[in-house]
Amino acid sequence: MAAPLIDARGIVKSYGQVEALRGADFMLRPGEVVALIGDNGAGKSTLAKILSGVERPDTGTIEIDGESVAFGAVEEARGAGIETVYQDLALCADLSPAANFFLGRERLKPGLLGLLGVLDNAAMRRDTRAACERLGVRLRSQKAPVSTLSGGQRQGVAVARAVTWARRAVFMDEPTAALGVLQTQRVLDLIRGVRDSGVSVVLISHNMPDVMAVSDRVEVLRLGRRVARFETAHVSMEELVGAMTGALEQGNDV
Template identity: 85%
Template sequence: MAGPLLEARGIVKSYGHVEALRGADLALPPGEVVALIGDNGAGKSTLAKILSGVEPPDDGEILLDGRPMAFSSAEDARAAGIETVYQDLALCADLTPAANFFLGRELLKPGLLGRLGLLDDAAMRERARQACERLGVELKSQDAPVSTLSGGQRQGVAVARAVTWARRVVFMDEPTAALGVVQTRRVLDLIRGVRDSGVSVLLISHNMQDVKAVSDRVEVLRLGRRVARFDTAQVSMEELVGAMTGARG
């Protein structure tokens, strides 16, 4: 395995008397999809929040390209090339896909109009269209608010937005939750497209079929610690479930 692009070592996080992470480790190689699995309460989302700058760790170390990093905010992680697709997608329902793409990163018109604060709506719409096209995200209209899109299309907008800005890593938290069969297949194709574009993916999922279908490696958390690592092609569903529950032989 290549040296990790992003690595967590001995991450500890408590909320009052509740220990969410008890020395958790994780390694994300470059250009791969790594699935992070575990039962409810294993610490998956907490670890992802720490790696994406949303939460500070109580102890432990985060390394990017082998260099220690200290993310004090999500903006710090984004500046390092790390983007997140949250389970609730974090899209503004009343805005168009392009407006969601560039929320907080709006493009201004060139010249005097830009200095006066006028937005370059045409440029943002075209760049959003190109990003969706690269990943095979089909939208009925770039001018319709995302509230009018299907669940799979909204997921596609969130993924394409993350990939547009991510230079190194995309975290995806339960990206197929509540989606139908066809929409799930499209999202899994999006994840493969992200990996093929050279961006590493950390996939948090309870769906073992999705994990087997799209990941290169699997890391298992249980009770706040990493308890197993697998090459996806060489592990069975029974072994994954056994590692999650502590029942593996």
């Protein structure tokens, strides 16, 4: 089997008297979709925030491609090739898809105009369109604010942005929440496209049909610890729910 891309061990995180993570482990291999599941309060979002640089663990170790890391900020995780699609998408509603795509990474015109700080909007729109088309995301307009796009299109912009800048992995927090059936299918297709492009995906979700449909493996958290992990092809939805609730204490060690 391939060596882990991300290997986190013994992650502990407390907020005052609340222990969000109590020695959690997590592992992601290159070129796979791993679903991170658990009931409310299991520690999923906290672990994802730590692995993507939003939070710092109290104790524990994180290795990226076998090298120990200690992210102190989101920018450091991004520097390591890890991007995140947040549940709220983190898009600026009044900006265009291209402006959101290059937010904080704006491209300047070549030559003197660039030295004067003039943005190369045409190039940014062109590259945004190309990135979206690679993932099958069709946008009504490259100039209209993202607030005018459908939920699925906004999701597509956020995913395409993350995939374009990610070199190693993308975390997706509840990417199909509040989406309709057709939009959900489009997002699941996007996730498959991301994996096929060579970028690993961590899917954080409560939606068991989505987990079963798109993941290669599942890691289960309960009460701040990883209690099970499975190959999706060899597990039932009932077993996943049992691991989440404690009815099934241990999954396949894969």
